[in-house]
Amino acid sequence: MNSRTDVGDTLREMWETRPARPRDDRKVAGVAAGIARRYDIDPVLVRVGFVVAAFSGIGAALYIAGWILLPDAPADPAGPQTERPRSWLVIAFAIVAAVTIGGMFGDGPDMILPLLVVAGLLYLLHRSRGDRGTAVAEAPTVATATSSSAAPTEVSLVKEPTGAAASTEPPATPPAWDPLGAAPFAWDLPEPSPPVTEAPPRKLPVTPVTLGLALLAGSATAGIMILGGMWTLGNLAVLSGVVLAVLGVGLVVGSFLRTGRGLIPVALLVGALTWSLLAAPLDRWQGDGYGELRAAPTTVSSLQPSYERGAGEINLDLSRLDLAVPPDGNTSPVRTRISMGAGDVQVRVPPAADVTVTARAGFGDVRFGALRDEGPDAYVQAIDDLGTDGVRDGRPLVIDIDAGVADVEVLRG
Known part of the structure; x- marks a missing residue:
């Protein structure tokens, strides 16, 4: 069989053996639980996959598609399996799909x-575990008499005594299984054997092993950074990413072995830390000390080329800065740069100055006049803002602000 036919058969089998959405263990519609039971994996892994897909913009469309395409498990398995039409789901899926397709054509291959x-x-999962979760447990059936003419058969548990056995009396002491002596006719029966209990299968120690490997990987990465001279605040995201990768592998392995759920809170914590380090790079925290920095230069010569703080507050008052063109006719821009790791930045500029502002923050709030942006990667840029008079005069002022976790505000006056 060639590869094209094999792929077609696999896709056809995936559709024909698609799972039903169970009524139990569902968080929203049971899509993740149905897929997990079909392929005998941990539903947490499938739910995490939908969350990750949501960040790429296709998670909602995929979940609604599964909601529509996967049948709902009937409340009564013995009853008729009918499926009500869900027109509102079709409309929702069409809207989400339109948004997704629009994003595909608008943003390129992203x-x-x-x-x-x-x-x-999904294809590889079906190829490797397609034989899982398809067996249906059959309940043992009990044959019953259906003919109305057949007489009911009485089963007697009492054995009729015959011969010498008829004169034999039961023991005077009841057995251990009948301490109240309620059934003396069955005292001569053998003692029932104790039930055989099987020991529960032992789960592999995925959680402690993964945590140990994550600690070793993090220690090895830190050692390599120190020896290679790469140990900086900005590289902490790399260290956190290595630990998160090991935890992710442990979660995947644990989902197939039905264990390792203790890794979930640790992975969420490390994931949030990694995202924070990427959103607000710590290399912006390596400023000139910590605390409050206040400056109010009035001449171009007293204006510093940069003002830096690792953490704290920068208050730069340029409202009385003289930006008039000097006698030599120099009209070149006056530039300064502000760097803040974590804290607050406030800059005041002259009301009528020609200002160009470029302000960014890894996470925070950035404002200049009517322009405002907040959240991760906040960014505001205003080019040639002519101020209150609306006239281009004097030397232009160019301000570049780069912050990590901070509130940045540029005011006039």
Whole structure:
């Protein structure tokens, strides 16, 4: 069989054996639980996959598609399996799909690649575990008499005594299984054997092993950074990423072995730390000391080329800065740069000055006049803002602000 036919058969089998959404263990519609039971994996892994896909912009569309395409498990398995039409789901899926397709064509291949990755993962999952979760447990059936003419059969537990056995009396002491002596006719029966209990299967120690490997990987990465002279605040995101990668592998392995859920809170914590380090790079924290920095230069010569703080507050008052063109006719821009790791930045500029402001923050609030941006990667830029008079005069003032976790505000006057 060639590869094209094999792929077609696999896709056809995936559709024909698609799971039903169970009524228990569902968080929203049971899509993740149904997929997990079909392929015998931990539903937490599937839910995490939907969350990750949501960050790429296709998670909602995929979940609604599963909601529509996967049938709902009936409340009564013995009853008729009917499926009510869900027109509102079709409308919701159409809206989300339109947004997704619009993003695909608007942003280029950024949306197509996640779709290809999801399709490939589903295909490989079915190829490796397609035989799981398809067996249906059959309850033992009890044959009953259906004919109305057949007489009911009475089963007697009392054995009729015959011969010498008829004159034999039961023991005077009841056995251990009948301490109240309620059934003396069955005292001569053998003692029932104790029930055989099987020991529960031993789960592999995925959580402690993964935590140990993550600690070793983090220690080894830190050692390499120190020996290679790469140990800086900005590289802490690399160290955190290595630990998070090991935890992710442990979660994947644990999902197939039905264990390792203790890694989830640790992975969430390390993931939040990694995201924080990436959103607000710590290399911006390496400023000139900590605390409050206040300056109010009035001449171009007294204006410093840069003002830096690792953490604290920078208050730069340029409202009385003389930006008039000197006698030599120098009209070149007056530039200064502000760097803040964590804290507050406030800059005041002359009301009528020609100002160009570029302000960014890894996480925080950035404001200049009517321009404002907040959250991660906050960014504001105003080019040639002519001020209150609306006239281009004097030397232009160029301010560049780069902050980590900070509130940045540029005011006039």
